[in-house]
Amino acid sequence: MNWTDSFVAFGMGIFAAVLLTMAWRHRQAKRRRELAPFRADWRALLNRRLHTLRRLTPEQRRLHEKRVVEFLTDIRIKGCNGFVVTEEVRVLIAGYACLLLLRPDAYVFRGLRTVLVYPRAFWVRHQEPDELGLVSDEPELRLGESWNGERVVLSWEDVEAALDGDAVNVLVHEFAHQLDAENPETEGAPLLTDYARWSKVMSREYKALEKRSSQVLDDYGLEGPTEFFAVATEAYFQRGTELRLLHPDLYGLLRDYYRIETSD
Numbered sequence: 001m002n003w004t005d006s007f008v009a010f011g012m013g014i015f016a017a018v019l020l021t022m023a024w025r026h027r028q029a030k031r032r033r034e035l036a037p038f039r040a041d042w043r044a045l046l047n048r049r050l051h052t053l054r055r056l057t058p059e060q061r062r063l064h065e066k067r068v069v070e071f072l073t074d075i076r077i078k079g080c081n082g083f084v085v086t087e088e089v090r091v092l093i094a095g096y097a098c099l100l101l102l103r104p105d106a107y108v109f110r111g112l113r114t115v116l117v118y119p120r121a122f123w124v125r126h127q128e129p130d131e132l133g134l135v136s137d138e139p140e141l142r143l144g145e146s147w148n149g150e151r152v153v154l155s156w157e158d159v160e161a162a163l164d165g166d167a168v169n170v171l172v173h174e175f176a177h178q179l180d181a182e183n184p185e186t187e188g189a190p191l192l193t194d195y196a197r198w199s200k201v202m203s204r205e206y207k208a209l210e211k212r213s214s215q216v217l218d219d220y221g222l223e224g225p226t227e228f229f230a231v232a233t234e235a236y237f238q239r240g241t242e243l244r245l246l247h248p249d250l251y252g253l254l255r256d257y258y259r260i261e262t263s264d
Ligand SMILES: [Zn+2]
Pocket: 173, 177, 226, 227, 230
């Protein structure tokens, strides 16, 4: 390549950069236009079904509503096995999931593209090797799944049960996996500034659960750090008072991360 060639290449590079910047600006402007305002009937629905919302400050409520609008704009919610996704379903899923995003610097589930909703628990046949390297062909019944930060799968019947106060909350469980996936370097931890406290509290609680079952943390958490974080998140949202009384350090850690008091 001679000087003239490199000059032409340089000019083309600048031209490409200008085009990319214009395309990016255009996309940002389009996205701002697309962000619909938060509607009053959505607020009424969420107030009626999502009891944790009462614990939010007015400032947190505004942040939550902003996140819900972003969620509904960017993430596709699709029904499977004949399940019809109504607007009520979409708003409840977005409203619930965004309760996990009250940190001012939170991303609205970066990388998540699709939420698939089944009417009830669903059968899956994954050909993934287990910890012994054995591949099972047996179908398994699931309430939910989270795929590498890209996709969440939910059983609507079980989301409804969680809304009605059941101890199992498949929705916050799977969305906690999404937060976990935001940091590929760690297992069982989201993006944080202070990993020292997180790993100290989480490992101590994990070891305690290995020794003795808890009244509030499901033993399924012992599948590994990722499941422990998801199971602890379920207990935090569904059994906040018991979690604070029985596991105060774990409760405090999750309260400082999620920024809500879920205990009475
Ligand atoms: Zn899980």
